[in-house]
Amino acid sequence: MVKRFAYSAKEKQIIHDHISKEYGPATKIIYLSENQREVPIEYDLLVIYKKDMVILMTFGLGSFVSHNHDEHTNERTEIFMELQADWDCNDPKQIWPIHFIISIAKYSYYNHLTLKWQQIFVNNDYFNESNKIAGVLDLSWYDNNSLACNVDNEFSVSFYQIMIITDTELLFSHKNGVHKLMDYFDDGKTRIVNLDRKSLI
Numbered sequence: 001m002v003k004r005f006a007y008s009a010k011e012k013q014i015i016h017d018h019i020s021k022e023y024g025p026a027t028k029i030i031y032l033s034e035n036q037r038e039v040p041i042e043y044d045l046l047v048i049y050k051k052d053m054v055i056l057m058t059f060g061l062g063s064f065v066s067h068n069h070d071e072h073t074n075e076r077t078e079i080f081m082e083l084q085a086d087w088d089c090n091d092p093k094q095i096w097p098i099h100f101i102i103s104i105a106k107y108s109y110y111n112h113l114t115l116k117w118q119q120i121f122v123n124n125d126y127f128n129e130s131n132k133i134a135g136v137l138d139l140s141w142y143d144n145n146s147l148a149c150n151v152d153n154e155f156s157v158s159f160y161q162i163m164i165i166t167d168t169e170l171l172f173s174h175k176n177g178v179h180k181l182m183d184y185f186d187d188g189k190t191r192i193v194n195l196d197r198k199s200l201i
Contacts, residue, residue, distance in 0.1 A: 005063040006042035014151050015062065015078075022146035023055055023080075023159075024048045030089060036102065039109040045098065047089065053192050054083045056097055061105055062157040066114040074155040077115035079104060079137065081162045082192045096123075097193070100135065101162070117160060118178045120170070132195050134170045135162040136178060141191060161191065168199040 007015065019026070026046040037043065043060030057080035064076065081097050088094050104121050107113065115137060122134045137160040140146050149157045163185055165173070173181040184200040185191070 002040050004040040004042065005065065007060055007063045011063070011151050012060075015149055015157055016059070018149035018157075019046065019048075019057065019059070019078075022142055023057065024050060026059075029059070030098065032102070037105065038102075039106055041105060041109060043105065045101065050085075053085055054087045056081045056083055056087075056089075056101065057159075058101060058105070061108075061115075064105075064109065066108075066112055073114060075114060075116070076155055076157045077108075077160060078157055079115060079160050079162055080140075081164075084192060084194070104135070104162070115160060117158075118182065120165075120173060120178060121162075122170070132164045133167050134165050136165055136173070136181070137161070138163050138182060138185065163191065164193050164195070166199040166201075168201050172201045 025048070027049045028047045030045040030047060032044050041061060041064045043058050043063070046055075046057045046059045048055040048057065058078045062076035062078045066073075079101065081101070083097060087097075089098065100121075100123050103123065104115070107121060108115050113119075117137055117139060120134055120136045140159050140161050146159060148159065151157060165181070169181055169184070181201075
């Protein structure tokens with residue numbers, strides 16, 4: 001029998017309160033079916049509308065405990081993207097962020113991988129005609145308290161932002177290391193997903 005991963009009611013409340021405090025209350029929830037997730041992790045997507053952006057964040061992904069015995073950590077992970085303020089989750093041309101997040105969750109589960117800082121994920125479905133083909137997990141630029149949520153001293157849920165990178169930036173990271181690549185994002189102005197931006201390299 002396949003093991004299923006889900007927050008308890010208490011864990012869910014603690015993490016939901018943390019998200020609401022540090023990132024803002026969810027305006028809506030995109031409920032995912034088991035067929036959409038394709039993994040035994042019970043998570044959905046929160047949509048948080050801010051003044052100049054929309055945050056799309058997993059809620060429940062942190063219930064996954066890596067079944068890789070080499071990973072001895074109490075860290076769990078939720079991930080999010082900052083999207084343009086006019087993002088429409090009902091527009092078929094704009095739902096790729098949902099599919100990309102789902103693909104990262106699937107990769108994490110099937111590769112027995114705990115999601116961590118500076119991991120890179122290649123998107124198998126190109127974003128329309130854009131050359132933005134990958135995402136890298138980075139630390140949140142919100143308040144330091146937003147980086148992690150301790151749950152009853154049992155485990156910690158870290159919050160990582162998905163930064164979309166171009167094919168040129170992906171190649172640069174392979175040659176020079178992802179840490180060098182992240183230096184280009186340190187100005188804090190490139191975090192909202194913009195598929196029309198030029199490469200930073």
